[in-house]
Every structure is written in C-alpha cells, then in structure tokens.
Amino acid sequence: MPMINVKITKEGATNEQKKQVMAEMTEVLARVLGKNPATTIVIIDEVETENWAIGGEPVNELRKRVS
Template sequence: MPYVHIQVTRENVSAAQKAELIAGATELLVRVLNKDPATTFVVIEEVDTDNWGVGGIPVTQLRQIQQT
C-alpha cells in the first residue's frame, strides 16, 4: 500500500495540476514497482510560502526579491 506525500508551496496550483500529479505518481508506482493503483495513496500538501524556506529565507521574501 504505497503512500506518496507531495509538498508544494501554496502558489496557485490548480485542481488540474494536482490531478496530473496524482495520476503521474500513481502511474510511476504501477510501472516501476507493479503496485496496485487501487491501493496507492497520493497526498498533496500545500504549504504557505511563509513556512517554506530556501537559501535561508522564506519563499515569500524570495518571491519579493525576485520581482524587483
């Protein structure tokens, strides 16, 4: 019973994109490990950019720097 946990920053990830991630992760486990898709769980967690750091700063700050 595989469990895949995908974490992304909360930055307008659409329902269609999430569905594609779920389908793709499931297909990968079926193809590579011969897992049953009916018992393969994929969870997508969206994390606020204030709670995700890169290079020592929160992504919220990083996005502000990148826009200037």
C-alpha cells in the first residue's frame, strides 16, 4: 500500500536499472517497516535537465559548465 515516488533527471537510466531500483525500494519497505510488497507502488519521474535546478542553476547548464 505504500507509495514511493523517485524523481531523477532524465539522463539515460536504463530499464534494467530502473527495475532494480523499484525492486530494491519495495524490499526495503517490506523488510524494515513490514509493508506488504504486493500492494507497494513505485513511480519514477524522469525530469528533463532543463526543468530541474539545483543551486538555482538548471542541470543542463550545470552539466556543460562542469564537463
């Protein structure tokens, strides 16, 4: 029944990686909090880098500046 929402920038995570993240997070809630994995939902939002800022700077510009 729990709901886990993961927000990351859209920078090439593969389906295999996302699958692993969702499986492991579901397992964490089951093991630590006793939550029923069968009804646990995980949703990953992949956000375009121009729509995400940290330190007031868009990530697409940050990536260019520090690469």
